[in-house]
Amino acid sequence: MALGGAAYWWLHQPMPMAGAGTQALELAIEPGTTPRGVARDVVAAGVQTDARLLYAWFRVSGQDRDIKAGNYEIPPGTTPLGLLRKLVRGEEALRALTLVEGWNWRQVRRALAKEEQLKPDSAPLTDEALMALLGRPGVAPEGRFFPDTYTFAKGSSDVALLRRALHAMDRRLEAAWAQRAADTPLKSADEALTLASIVEKETGRASDRGQIAGVFANRLRSGMLLQTDPTVIYGLGEKFDGNLRRRDLQTDTPWNTYTRAGLPPTPIAMPGKASLLAAVRPEPTRALYFVAKGDGTSHFSPSLEEHNRAVNRYQRGQ
Structure with a gap:
């Protein structure tokens, strides 16, 4: 009974964090990371708890295999219960980039290059190579991306964002032409x-x-x-x-x-x-x-x- 009470208390107790816990910690979980490795990564990110205890919680919950890879933020006040819920739901840290109506392709390229939270996979590609990668070989990129605000997980590829904007323009253009x-x-x-x-x-x-x-x-x-x-x-x-x-x-x-x-x-x-x-x-x-x-x-x-x-x-x- 005492053990059960201690476990309940620990699960609902905010975990101490490095740096006095004034800012959210950043946690990156690579694809293929084991639940034990995730527990170690959490501690390495600055959460001051026992990785073995955290791993045991993952196992006992029955959700250890449901933890999703991605880039997360762990805000101050996070409990072991809340942490696992975030990792299982895949609630990644999201950023936003706005592509402005009237921008030309050069301006889009510059905006992507300035966004430090995006992986710059498009940077070394020529326009021709990029459009081929997006499934539009021989099509000029100008005007092909719908201007809107796009949210993305920190560390995701700028090519993935462009693909979303390309498909958004496809849908808008098809609807207008109809x-x-x-x-x-x-x-x-x-x-x-x-x-x-x-x-x-x-x-x-x-x-x-x-x-x-x-x-x-x-x-x-x-x-x-x-x-x-x-x-x-x-x-x-x-x-x-x-x-x-x-x-x-x-x-x-x-x-x-x-x-x-x-x-x-x-x-x-x-x-x-x-x-x-x-x-x-x-x-x-x-x-x-x-x-x-x-x-x-x-x-x-x-x-x-x-x-x-x-x-x-x-x-x-x-």
């Missing part, structure tokens, strides 16, 4: 993704997104050049210094929509859900032009004459 307007000038879901990326970069205020998409749809139908600055900037790549000059508009690249007709060969950024839907179901409009008004909104015009007046008013102050 809702496309009957008169859309777009020929495929890939074209919708590319147009959505342009809409994402051109939209200063959410309320204008549908009309901006409508302008580009009108231009595609009529065979007009899209003439959208973000595609030119994208084509300039690292050479863009923040100033878009007339000569840049005249410098031909595959993404320069001032020199080439139709959509560019790839998206130019990661579009969010709203831009995907706007691209496939734009607002009906007669407008063929728009210009930024300086307050985040745009002025839309059906004719070049009206557009020029709007440019003079909002861009040149005339």
Whole structure:
């Protein structure tokens, strides 16, 4: 009876921790680690208890073989009972990384490289090799990952996170394409993704997104050049210094929509859900032009004459 009471007390007693127990301890359990090895790892992480006693608890509980590999945090106040519950449930320490709407692929790569809690498996890979690893050989990575906040276990692979973001974009794009307007000038879901990326970069205020998409749809139908600055900037790549000059508009690249007709060969950024839907179901409009008004909104015009007046008013102050 006394032994049983002592065991009950020990199971419910917070375990002392190194460093006065003011911060959570980090515990990494590698795949294939035995229950005895897990008990030793717990003590090595800074939990001040007897590894033999901890192992005995794992065995007596009948759950010793249910302990899951992973990366865990053991906060102050953790009891042997709570520890085993965490390890059996696989309640790993989670971190989060946000991929922002409108980011391009270079920005995604930089964000992955800066996230110290992710294993940088993608770092040595070329874009081509990475996309092949993700099951998309020959597909450019630009725009293919859905912008969202992704949680991940500390120490997990950045390739696994990218795979989740890739599949999330697949689902969002498929759902948007299924809702496309009957008169859309777009020929495929890939074209919708590319147009959505342009809409994402051109939209200063959410309320204008549908009309901006409508302008580009009108231009595609009529065979007009899209003439959208973000595609030119994208084509300039690292050479863009923040100033878009007339000569840049005249410098031909595959993404320069001032020199080439139709959509560019790839998206130019990661579009969010709203831009995907706007691209496939734009607002009906007669407008063929728009210009930024300086307050985040745009002025839309059906004719070049009206557009020029709007440019003079909002861009040149005339």
